Amino acid sequence: MSATRVLTRAILALGSNLGEREGTLQSAVGDLVDRPEVRLQNVSPVVSTKPVGGPAGQPDFLNMVIAVETTLTSRELLAHCQAVESLHHRTREVRWGARTLDVDIIIYGDEQSSDPVLTLPHPRAGERAFVLYPWSLMDPNATLVGESVAQLAQSAPDMAGIFHVPDEPAALAP
Ligand SMILES: Nc1ncnc2c1ncn2[C@@H]1O[C@H](COP(=O)(O)OP(=O)(O)OP(=O)(O)O)[C@@H](O)[C@H]1O
């Protein structure tokens, strides 16, 4: 008889700035939860964000976060996120360069780790409005290491470059 696995809540951040960005994010969410060990709990709106770091002139990102409950360990969840990135033709050439899909684990329960292979909470999440702002829209009461995610978003340097994505293409708007 196998041991019962603990169910852990995790926040995953998704970003895309190459190709059909919105479609990639939508299908990546499906792929991330397309196994019995990962259950989708909540989904943020998609926001448009200016690139933070990396080469100049790269396209704007679409970013979003999701909340999942999982019986995977944190390392298994990382491997799963990387497999979904590969499925969407993610390559790693330039640090912070343009990519079809990036999936980061922001928190995994209250696990803390300084291992570079999997650092938890994600070491740069607390200063990234492209993670914090959609997270605060999904869960206005969320906290990251004891601080309000909504407040952290407002003081993040990239907050000024964040825009809501209209539900309909601008060309169809009255
Ligand atoms: N919390 C985490 N979530 C995802 N990857 C992580 C995490 N902590 C460490 N890593 C490691 O970071 C490595 C680089 O990941 P990646 O190429 O996606 O970085 P990036 O998204 O370009 O930059 P950043 O790490 O600043 O978001 C991965 O191979 C992974 O092992």
Ligand SMILES: Nc1nc2c(c(=O)[nH]1)N=C(CO)CN2
């Ligand atoms: N706007 C934005 N900038 C970034 C992003 C991202 O997802 N959105 N991801 C990065 C590395 O994870 C680096 N810079």
